[in-house]
Amino acid sequence: MSKVIGQRVTRYDGMSHVTGETKFVDDQVVPGTLTVKALRSPVSKGKIKNLDISAAAKMPGVAGIITAADVPCNAFGLVPDQPVLVSEDIRYRGEAIAAVAAVDEDAAMEALEKIGLDIQEQQAVLDPLESMKEGAPQVRPEGNLQMWDGHDYRQVNLGDVDQAFEQADEIVESTHLHPSVEHAPMEPICSLAVPHAGPKLTVYTVSQALYFHLGMLCGILQMEPGSVQCKQWKAKTGSAWRHNTGYADVNYIGGTVGGGFGGKNDIMADHVAALLALKTGRPCKWRWTRAEDLLYSTFRGAWHITIKDAVTKQGRIIGRQMTSIRDAGAYASLNPYVVEKHCYLGAGPYFIPNVRVRGYCVYTNKPPASSMRGFGITPAAFATEVQLDKIADRLGMDPWEVRLTNAFRKGEYTPTKRVLNSVAMIEVLQNLAAKAGVELPGHLKAMASTQERG
Amino acid sequence: MKKIGKGIAAGFYPSGMSGGGDSSQAMVKVQPDGSAVVTVGSCDIGQGCKTIMAQITAEVLGIDYEAVKVVNDDTDNCPLSFGTFASRVTYVDGLATKMAAEDARRILFEIAAVMLECSEDVLEAVDSQIRVKGNPDKSLSIGEVAGAGTFGMRKFILGLGHYMRDPAAMDPETCECDPFCTLAWAASFAEVEVDTETGEVEILRLVNSYDVGKAMNPTHLEGQIDGGATMGVGAAMSENLHPFFPSLEFQPDNLGDYAIPTTMDVPDMESVIYECPSTNGPYGAKGIGEMTANTPGPAIVNAIHDAVGIWITNLPATPEKVLRALDAKGA
Numbered sequence: 001m002s003k004v005i006g007q008r009v010t011r012y013d014g015m016s017h018v019t020g021e022t023k024f025v026d027d028q029v030v031p032g033t034l035t036v037k038a039l040r041s042p043v044s045k046g047k048i049k050n051l052d053i054s055a056a057a058k059m060p061g062v063a064g065i066i067t068a069a070d071v072p073c074n075a076f077g078l079v080p081d082q083p084v085l086v087s088e089d090i091r092y093r094g095e096a097i098a099a100v101a102a103v104d105e106d107a108a109m110e111a112l113e114k115i116g117l118d119i120q121e122q123q124a125v126l127d128p129l130e131s132m133k134e135g136a137p138q139v140r141p142e143g144n145l146q147m148w149d150g151h152d153y154r155q156v157n158l159g160d161v162d163q164a165f166e167q168a169d170e171i172v173e174s175t176h177l178h179p180s181v182e183h184a185p186m187e188p189i190c191s192l193a194v195p196h197a198g199p200k201l202t203v204y205t206v207s208q209a210l211y212f213h214l215g216m217l218c219g220i221l222q223m224e225p226g227s228v229q230c231k232q233w234k235a236k237t238g239s240a241w242r243h244n245t246g247y248a249d250v251n252y253i254g255g256t257v258g259g260g261f262g263g264k265n266d267i268m269a270d271h272v273a274a275l276l277a278l279k280t281g282r283p284c285k286w287r288w289t290r291a292e293d294l295l296y297s298t299f300r301g302a303w304h305i306t307i308k309d310a311v312t313k314q315g316r317i318i319g320r321q322m323t324s325i326r327d328a329g330a331y332a333s334l335n336p337y338v339v340e341k342h343c344y345l346g347a348g349p350y351f352i353p354n355v356r357v358r359g360y361c362v363y364t365n366k367p368p369a370s371s372m373r374g375f376g377i378t379p380a381a382f383a384t385e386v387q388l389d390k391i392a393d394r395l396g397m398d399p400w401e402v403r404l405t406n407a408f409r410k411g412e413y414t415p416t417k418r419v420l421n422s423v424a425m426i427e428v429l430q431n432l433a434a435k436a437g438v439e440l441p442g443h444l445k446a447m448a449s450t451q452e453r454g
Numbered sequence: 455m456k457k458i459g460k461g462i463a464a465g466f467y468p469s470g471m472s473g474g475g476d477s478s479q480a481m482v483k484v485q486p487d488g489s490a491v492v493t494v495g496s497c498d499i500g501q502g503c504k505t506i507m508a509q510i511t512a513e514v515l516g517i518d519y520e521a522v523k524v525v526n527d528d529t530d531n532c533p534l535s536f537g538t539f540a541s542r543v544t545y546v547d548g549l550a551t552k553m554a555a556e557d558a559r560r561i562l563f564e565i566a567a568v569m570l571e572c573s574e575d576v577l578e579a580v581d582s583q584i585r586v587k588g589n590p591d592k593s594l595s596i597g598e599v600a601g602a603g604t605f606g607m608r609k610f611i612l613g614l615g616h617y618m619r620d621p622a623a624m625d626p627e628t629c630e631c632d633p634f635c636t637l638a639w640a641a642s643f644a645e646v647e648v649d650t651e652t653g654e655v656e657i658l659r660l661v662n663s664y665d666v667g668k669a670m671n672p673t674h675l676e677g678q679i680d681g682g683a684t685m686g687v688g689a690a691m692s693e694n695l696h697p698f699f700p701s702l703e704f705q706p707d708n709l710g711d712y713a714i715p716t717t718m719d720v721p722d723m724e725s726v727i728y729e730c731p732s733t734n735g736p737y738g739a740k741g742i743g744e745m746t747a748n749t750p751g752p753a754i755v756n757a758i759h760d761a762v763g764i765w766i767t768n769l770p771a772t773p774e775k776v777l778r779a780l781d782a783k784g785a
Binding site for chain 2: 002003004005006007008009011012013044093126127128129130148149150154155156157158174175176177178179180181182184207208209210211212214247250251252253254255256257258259260261262264265290291294295299302327337340341343344345348349357364366371373374375377378381382385386388389390393399400403407408415416417418420421422423424425427428429431432433434435436438449
């Protein structure tokens with residue numbers, strides 16, 4: 001008998017949240033902290049011809065400026081294809097080129113204005129449908145389409161979809177556009193990096209995946225013995241930074257986040273704050289404004305989803321073909337995983353014996369999209385559930401009946417042939433009808449997930 | 455003219471990373487007075503994982519929820535977790551925490567077996583006591599056991615847990631694979647009123663139905679369902695980061711222009727919970743953190759169709775799009 005599980009116990013940290021006692025990254029106060037501001041690209045695509053920080057470095061109140069030359073390993077991410085700071089090729093508007101640490105925000109902003117930047121603007125491609133075409137401007141050297149096992153799409157193939165279309169009484173098609181959506185958590189991106197003698201580094205982070213980012217940050221901070229970074233660090237602190245930066249060199253502090261929704265699964269500020277802390281030997285805080293957060297943080301990339309269904313007069317979906325195109329922005333981030341998840345489960349909670357899904361992950365000159373609550377399934381749910389009503393409309397059937405007729409039952413399998421054992425689609429729909437005050441006909445009320453399909 | 459319509463949508467969602475391979479570890483330390491500290495590496499992003507981990511620890515050790523402290527705030531002290539995403543924390547961290555608490559309880563039973571002169575397997579941990587099953591008179595408070603074990607027997611009452619689903623082997627041509635831990639199931643019902651003069655859509659009612667495996671904390675669950683539904687309402691009705699997609703022109707840069715629903719935009723919401731236990735999750739639980747944003751949107755779009763006969767295939771369903779679709783239908 002459960003004493004605690006299933007009980008409405010008081011939220012563990014509720015009182016400290018509502019009284020303002022909880023400390024988020026921006027609430028951390030470390031004396032002597034410098035303010036970080038970044039120089040961001042004004043164009044969506046271009047080449048840096050000249051970058052001159054000499055005048056900015058001499059401005060009053062400026063403690064340090066970093067550019068790509070200061071980043072020990074300037075490529076990160078799961079793939080990893082994304083630079084911390086652009087060295088030459090700009091791939092999206094807002095991409096960071098340099099960052100300043102100064103005594104206050106005014107000094108940092110004034111220094112940014114003194115940075116000499118000469119960019120040769122190039123033709124950007126913002127439309128994923130254009131970017132897929134042969135001869136489209138190249139977004140990244142690895143190609144405009146993510147590759148999987150020799151294909152420029154992730155595929156799922158179950159049964160024989162073409163045969164299902166031949167056997168169908170009706171073929172129902174639709175195309176949907178799910179727009180770009182921002183996570184917009186209450187707490188924008190913020191990072192505070194504090195250097196210590198030892199040498200060690202403490203990073204206060206908004207990350208929703210501490211260990212994931214700890215490994216990534218250590219990768220960025222790998223320092224070649226005798227490198228510029230090592231010398232800078234030694235000059236500031238008197239001791240050398242351990243060259244092969246490991247988990248013991250960095251303590252990542254966080255764990256209580258002011259909303260994430262998938263928007264804090266990628267490092268966005270910790271690397272810059274850490275590098276400036278190492279360069280200046282002082283605590284550095286980079287707090288993004290709400291505008292920066294909306295314009296340059298990751299987001300749910302837009303999706304074009306086309307569905308073609310083979311349907312019988314009785315309302316059974318016997319075949320489904322989905323072609324889905326994800327606008328990934330300029331870098332991989334978690335986009336390939338988002339597309340994979342879409343392919344595994346995007347066809348929805350129905351037993352369809354013949355399924356073909358092709359998911360494309362297309363790079364464009366937008367800020368990198370990444371994970372957002374529901375990954376690739378949220379846009380799929382929009383497309384497939386509107387499609388279900390179109391099928392009902394075409395057949396003159398009730399939307400409840402179409403769903404209950406096709407709903408997964410115990411022992412049936414998903415498009416990747418995973419056999420299901422804990423299935424409740426029918427019961428959840430029946431409960432919904434009861435709660436909503438909808439009287440289902442007797443044969444729908446009598447259905448159960450444990451009944452074998454007749 | 456104002457017209458009313460009703461719509462539904464259904465969905466499912468996996469717990470844990472699709473493709474597997476994601477780890478979480480947990481430590482449960484029983485203090486000399488019988489209270490406990492559970493340490494995990496996952497973040498609380500507002501979803502309430504500290505509450506759930508404290509509940510699991512309290513349940514296994516048979517102590518009060520208030521006697522558990524949760525630590526999750528840095529990588530020097532906390533064990534590995536892949537992170538808080540993929541609706542994985544209640545399931546994966548929950549399993550790791552349950553394992554760690556059971557490991558700590560095993561040590562308590564070792565100590566108590568010596569003190570009560572019985573074998574370990576007849577013991578149970580309930581009501582803040584370690585006692586012989588079926589013989590409540592033969593019992594010790596958990597504080598007595600922990601204190602005697604720590605100071606008298608030099609025991610370190612520290613339990614460890616680690617859960618990781620193996621990475622899924624996958625066929626590259628068919629994608630045949632077993633990519634997830636379990637599935638939770640959802641459906642939403644929306645009732646809307648469409649103003650055919652202005653194109654405005656008012657959501658009158660939203661009902662959400664879920665299978666969650668096990669409702670670990672119904673209050674948290676209801677909050678998560680309503681919060682996710684609000685995000686679904688935003689995606690369906692007002693949120694668009696690139697309003698002139700694929701162009702970046704007029705991208706909103708403030709929360710006045712990027713329209714997240716306010717309480718005024720959210721209708722009365724009701725929810726209904728069903729428990730179809732997962733075969734492996736802690737107490738049968740499944741994760742529903744993400745999926746709560748998935749079905750409300752299409753239910754609203756289907757309700758708009760039911761009301762005025764138009765299909766919104768390009769979100770969000772702004773008054774402009776509704777009016778243009780009505781014009782196109784009339785033409």
